[in-house]
Amino acid sequence: MNVALQYLIIALILIPSAFYALGVFAPQTKRRIQRSAALWLLQAQRPQRLRQFGLRILPVEQAKGCGAGCSDCNNCAPPAQSAEQPLIDLRSSGQRR
């Protein structure tokens, strides 16, 4: 494998890792950087794909408390049910309980 290609793959692994590590040591700084980058990408003159990407990386306001995904607990907390978690639907399986 070409050495340049190897360095490209390393960069693709290293950059997200470094960004994640930044979030562990300095979560507020990471959020600020992420927010700035997202707002830059969301500017009207940017191509549609970049704007979509900006929307994806825009940090959302986080709930407080254990299991809110704030990373305060370093993944030690049990997972809480989030809005994205599938609902338990008892309409078609009412006999289950």
Added chain:
Amino acid sequence: MSAPATSFSAVVAAAPLSIALVGNPNCGKTALFNRLTGSRQKVANYAGVTVERKEGRFLAPSGRLVRVLDLPGAYSLNATSADEAITRDVCLGLHAVEARPDLMVCVADATNLRLHLRFVLELIRIGRPMVLALNMSDAAARRGILIDRDKLSRQLGIPIVSTVAVQRNGVRDLIAQLDRAPPPPPIGQHDANLHAEVRRLLADCVTMPRHTAAIDDALDRVVLHPVWGLAILALLMFVMFQAVFTGARPFMDGISNGMQVFGTWLGATLPDGPLRSLVQDGIVAGAGTVITFLPQILLLFLFILVLEESGYLPRAAFLLDRLMVGAGLTGRSFIPLLSSFACAIPGIMATRTIQDRRDRLATILVAPLMTCSARLPVYTLLIAAFIADRKVWGLFSLQGLVLFALYAAGIVSALAVSFAMKLWRHRRGHEVEEHALLLELPSYRIPHVFDVAIGLWERSWIFLRRVGTVILSLTVVLWFLSSFPAAPAGFTGPAIDYSLAGRIGHAMQYVFAPIGFNWQICVALIPGLAAREVAVSSLATVYALSANTEQAATQLQPLIAAQWPLATALSLLAWYVFAPQCLSTLAVIRRETNSVRTMAIAAGYLFALAYLASLVTYQIAHALA
């Protein structure tokens, strides 16, 4: 019912029925919450597991969307601790964020109505729609407790359903009740004496052969005995740590061999160059080394989960109350401190159940001294490398004994620190109040295999997620810092010495040389701030990059055994008994105490203790060697 024809999105978009699960601690609210919503919140057989509100949703058979709040247990609306205040505020509509629920589902332990009915009556006085769920009704039936539900319902003025939250079909009646129109608000009896009212209701509607279970009384006579009880507790802890070391060894060897084979295969598959170094020396040697400790962590949690489910833990708190009070803590500190054996973070959060502010602060400050599971990989690595694998008196593993001693050192130092805080408060003229321990002792229960299995699965998932996120990312970053800038042509010595990590490590050595740490350990301490296990993966990466042979690159334990003096290993063990390297713990201390100063005090005293303990250990071991 035509409801199933309604589109799913329309149902979800509709305003949900908001219900709150309230009741005394340890009546099964969270088990009920999990059963209704499909969540997997932590449940255990003692009071104070839930210390903040949890939210979930489900779709009832009629198509009605129900939003469920699980609130911390409370004995009364006169809140005496931080967790009870949350319940009071939500029930009374005083909570800053949470609106008052449409319906309160008051959960009461059917085997202990003498205690639980008082809070039911208090909640009825609020005058909001309410349903009473008599939980653990199967256990009540087994004990011959007969409850005239209809009569009790008429007298209380609210609907009553029986539930068994731990059984699959145990909440059918409750769901059916929630699917109907909410009952009208009860008309409270505002002037009645609550205790007298409870006695009257019990006499009218409940037939109870005896107040407590005979088996509980028989077991408690032994388990709560001032001498036998303590001996049983010590034996349990001893067996636990022996088993953690010896029982997990074959599984750890299996994973370690698998990792070695995988590393060798990768080395042969990938072309020579920086990418192979990243994968082999960084990811496999680093994160792969940490994965081998999974069996030990699971075995430790197996013991903790079984003890939690059995109902033994509050008894242990009761036994240790005298010792705790003598050391400036309270018996209520026991469960938060025991939770800290898993991780200091839930332990610190569990201190919300401690009413006294000073007791709570003292418990928070000593909780990081309990040996969390993240320290286990560090301990195991060093013990396996430096302590002989032999039997003591032909029975006990020496390595297991050393592990037990390290855990004991954490406990003893926590008691010593809290005692020092007590003395300091006393000298400053602060009144040291002693609070009598009032603790509800639950019935003994045989742990449910399924619940324990789920608990272990969750711990595995949490651990593997940490390996895949925090540990992996920091290992990759450390590999980069240890590989670049590359050594120029003609540089004598290992290339890693020229790298950024090498230079940082050498600079830090000025501070850590007196305690015997080499530059590789110094480098590992920095990423170890994120999570303690990262210190192991970091050491593995740094040594893999320094190693000359391929086999050495995948074997950290023999490498450090050959290169470190015993004094350094003992010093590092002493460091990890005290060291505060966990930013998350410090962040939670700040959040729970709302004080940067308290967080700084915690970090400062733990660092000072760690340095002092390592210095003394290293200097003595060095002199004796």
